[in-house]
Every structure is written in structure tokens, then in C-alpha cells.
Amino acid sequence: MRDKRNLDYTSFSTHYRRVLVACIDRDNDLGKNGGVETPVFGRDQCINAGTRLAIEDPEDADANAIFGAVKIYEELVTKGYETEVAIIAGAYNRGIEADEKISSELIAVLSKFKAEGVVIVSDGEDDETVIPLIQAMVPVISIQRIIIRHSRSVEYSYAVFGKYVKMLIYDPRYSKFFLGVPGALLIASGFATIFGFTREALAIVLSILGVAFVIRAFDIDKTIGSLNRTTPSTFIRIFSTFAGIMIILVGISNGISSIPDGAIAKGASISEIVTNRVIVGDFVHGSLTLIWIGLGTIFGGILLSNWFKGSITILSDILRLVVLGLIFIPAIQFTSVLTEKTNPFNLISSLFIGLAITLVAATFLFQYFRNKKGGEHLKH
Numbered sequence: 001m002r003d004k005r006n007l008d009y010t011s012f013s014t015h016y017r018r019v020l021v022a023c024i025d026r027d028n029d030l031g032k033n034g035g036v037e038t039p040v041f042g043r044d045q046c047i048n049a050g051t052r053l054a055i056e057d058p059e060d061a062d063a064n065a066i067f068g069a070v071k072i073y074e075e076l077v078t079k080g081y082e083t084e085v086a087i088i089a090g091a092y093n094r095g096i097e098a099d100e101k102i103s104s105e106l107i108a109v110l111s112k113f114k115a116e117g118v119v120i121v122s123d124g125e126d127d128e129t130v131i132p133l134i135q136a137m138v139p140v141i142s143i144q145r146i147i148i149r150h151s152r153s154v155e156y157s158y159a160v161f162g163k164y165v166k167m168l169i170y171d172p173r174y175s176k177f178f179l180g181v182p183g184a185l186l187i188a189s190g191f192a193t194i195f196g197f198t199r200e201a202l203a204i205v206l207s208i209l210g211v212a213f214v215i216r217a218f219d220i221d222k223t224i225g226s227l228n229r230t231t232p233s234t235f236i237r238i239f240s241t242f243a244g245i246m247i248i249l250v251g252i253s254n255g256i257s258s259i260p261d262g263a264i265a266k267g268a269s270i271s272e273i274v275t276n277r278v279i280v281g282d283f284v285h286g287s288l289t290l291i292w293i294g295l296g297t298i299f300g301g302i303l304l305s306n307w308f309k310g311s312i313t314i315l316s317d318i319l320r321l322v323v324l325g326l327i328f329i330p331a332i333q334f335t336s337v338l339t340e341k342t343n344p345f346n347l348i349s350s351l352f353i354g355l356a357i358t359l360v361a362a363t364f365l366f367q368y369f370r371n372k373k374g375g376e377h378l379k380h
Contacts, residue, residue, distance in 0.1 A: 016141060018082045020115035022106070023069035024122045024130060025062050026090040026098050033057040038089040039105040041112060046070055046085050059163070061123040061146070068146040069121040076119075084113040090130070096306070096313055102130050106137060117141040136315075136366070181212045214245075233305035240301020244294040251290025258286025281338030288335065292328050299324060315365050322361045326354035 023046070030036050034053035040046050050066030057063075066087060073085035088105045090098025117139045122128050123146050134140060168178045185205050192201040259282045273279055303317035333347040 016081075016117035016139070018114060018116045019076055019141065020109065020113055020118045020138070021069050021073045021076065021083060021085040022109070022118050022120055022134070023062075023066050023085070023087045024089075024102070024120060024128070025065070025087060026102065026130060027094055028089040028092050028098070028101075029053065029057070029060050029062045030066075030087060030089050032092055033060060038087055039109050040087040041084065041109055043070060043073060043085055046087055049087055065121055065123040065146040068144065072119060072121060072144060084115070086113075099130055099133055099313060100309070103133055103137075106134060110138060119144060121146065133313075177212070181209070184208050184212075233308040236308065237301050237305040240297050240304070244296075244298035244301070247294030247297060248291050251287040251294060254290055255283040255285075255287025258282045277338045281335050284331070285335045285339065288328075288331055292324065292331075295324055296321065318365055319358070319362055323354075323358055326357055330354060 025038070028038070030040075030049060030053050031038060034049065034056050036049045036052055040049045046066055047070055050063050050070070053060055053066065054063040069085050069087070073083055076083040086109045088102055088109065090102045092098075115138055118134060119142045120128065120131060120134065120140055121144045128143060128145075131140060131143065168174045185208055188204045188208055189201050192198060192204055197204075259279055299317065299320050303314060303321065306314045306317055330347055330350040333342070333350055336342040337344050337347055
């Protein structure tokens with residue numbers, strides 16, 4: 001069923017007369033399961049697309065979202081609005097590729113219907129992550145989430161639970177992490193036990209977990225998977241990620257070397273080392289600059305990669321670099337507070353100044369990209 005929050009037509013009746021109802025399908029279930037190409041434009045075409053998806057995959061919530069968008073479209077028509085409805089889809093693996101596809105499809109739809117505002121219809125929070133991207137092109141009037149009514153019986157609860165367990169096992173988007181990583185941990189622990197390295201098993205397990213987290217955090221698996229369709233932007237991202245990680249590792253090594261000999265007492269526990277302000281301060285002081293350069297290299301490579309592709313996400317990429325630079329000075333002052341016991345109010349003031357600069361930079365960048373990419377749609 002649709003979310004009980006109905007559209008408040010009075011809130012925009014005097015400002016927007018040409019309204020687009022956009023159903024967002026970020027992971028492109030419509031194309032993957034229903035075989036329908038997007039964007040889909042018009043009431044009848046949307047109904048046909050929703051019917052096709054419902055036939056091919058009756059359990060998919062996106063079909064209900066499509067029909068919900070058509071219902072909202074009809075409600076707006078009866079209220080006297082000049083309205084159109086469209087389905088906009090991303091890509092199966094979500095991420096930047098999906099957002100770029102949504103951006104291009106929205107531009108194509110707006111070229112057919114010069115909307116003054118848009119009502120976004122989705123079936124969950126994942127689809128709604130593209131709202132800032134849409135907002136940069138056309139004002140978002142309302143967000144309507146379509147909620148499916150489920151049975152409350154225990155049998156159906158187990159059925160729903162089983163469906164998600166099956167997704168974790170058979171869907172490659174989830175199984176490679178939820179099954180692959182625990183599987184690698186079990187194999188490593190088993191071999192360590194067989195060959196008598198029981199004491200080292202914990203270190204092996206932690207190392208595997210660390211590698212898995214780094215690979216997922218920096219999208220290294222996706223980057224490696226895209227090597228068969230490499231572009232200049234892909235090479236930039238690969239090189240910057242590799243160089244950044246190497247610089248960060250050198251920084252960590254330099255931080256360890258900065259700890260004076262004898263500072264760590266023999267037999268000291270991890271908690272005693274971590275809570276020793278001198279040891280932590282010396283480590284941070286020796287590693288901070290290189291770690292920041294490594295992070296800047298990674299973020300800069302992502303920015304250049306998206307810039308070459310003309311992606312609208314360069315807004316967040318630029319802001320990420322700005323925030324990284326602004327945090328550097330407070331991080332140095334944090335080190336001074338630990339090692340030299342300097343006045344902590346200098347650290348607090350630097351944080352507030354950095355926050356103010358971040359807000360100003362975010363506002364400026366948002367307005368700049370909104371005028372550059374969405375201005376022509378806002379004028380109509």
C-alpha cells in the first residue's frame with residue numbers, strides 16, 4: 001500500500017503547475033527482471049511496464065511503486081495540474097554508474113516535459129539516495145514511499161525471512177561478502193589449526209577481515225571487475241587508489257618508527273598502549289601527514305575520474321577534499337594536546353571554523369552546480 005502521508009497539494013499549488021511524477025528504480029529491477037528499457041514516459045507506458053514487471057517477478061516491490069506513481073499522477077490530474085509520469089532506472093550494481101544513468105534519463109524526460117517540480121516515488125531508502133542529484137536539476141516537491149502490506153502471521157514472517165536469507169546466499173551482490181568473507185575465515189582457521197598455528201589463527205583472521213573491509217570500502221573489487229572495460233577514468237582511479245594505499249601504509253610505518261624506544265613497556269597490553277597519550281601522540285604526529293596525503297591522493301583520483309566521465313557526483317568529491325583539508329589542522333592540534341598538553345580550546349575553535357568553511361563551501365558548490373546543470377530546467 002502507499003504510505004499514509006498523502007500529498008499536500010496546497011503546499012505547492014501556487015508555485016508549481018507543471019509537475020513530473022518520477023518513479024525511481026535505482027537497481028534497475030525493471031530492466032533486469034522485466035526486460036523493459038528506461039526511461040518509460042507516459043501513463044499507459046508506465047502501466048504496461050509495471051504489469052510486465054509484476055508478471056515476471058510478482059514479489060518485486062518496484063511494480064507496486066510504479067502503480068503508486070500512476071495513482072499519484074491521476075490524483076494530480078484531477079486537481080488540475082499539468083502532469084506527466086515517468087519511470088527512471090539506474091544500474092544493477094547501484095553506485096556511481098546507477099546515479100549517472102538516472103541523471104541522463106532524468107535529463108531525457110525533462111527534455112520532453114519541462115517540469116517545474118517533481119514528485120519522487122520509491123519503494124525504499126536506497127532509491128531515495130539520488131534525491132540530491134534530482135534536486136540539482138528540478139525542485140523536489142514531495143517524496144512518496146510505497147509500503148507493501150504484509151501478513152502478520154508467523155508463517156509469512158518466516159517466508160519473508162527465508163526470502164532475504166536466499167538473497168544473501170544466491171545474490172552475488174551480497175553473497176560474496178556475507179558468505180565469502182566468513183568462508184575465508186573458516187578455511188584460514190581450519191588450516192592454522194591443522195598445521196599447529198593455533199596461536200597465530202587470530203592474527204590471520206583479523207588480517208583477512210582487514211583486507212576484506214579495505215577492498216569493500218574503496219570499491220577495489222568493482223574496480224578490478226571493470227578492468228575488462230577500462231577507460232581513462234578507470235586507470236586514474238586504479239592508480240590513485242593504489243598510490244594512496246601505499247602512502248598510507250608508509251605513513252603508518254613512519255608513525256610506528258616515531259614512537260621512542262622503551263616507550264612501550266614489556267608485557268604491556270593493547271589497552272595500556274592505546275590509552276598512553278604519549279605513545280598515541282607520537283604515532284599520530286609521525287603518521288598524520290602521510291596518511292592525509294594518501295587519503296588526498298585517493299579522493300583526488302576519484303574526483304578526476306568522475307570529472308573525466310562528466311559525473312554530477314564531482315560536487316561531493318570536491319566537498320570531500322575540502323573537508324579533508326580542513327580537518328588536517330585540528331588533527332595536528334589534537335596531537336599537540338596529547339603530547340604537549342596545549343590548550344584544547346584552540347582545537348575546538350579550529351573545528352568550529354572548519355565547520356563554518358565547510359557550510360560555505362557546500363552552499364557555494366551546490367548553487368554553482370545547480371545553476372550549471374539544472375538551471376535551464378528551473379527556468380521553465
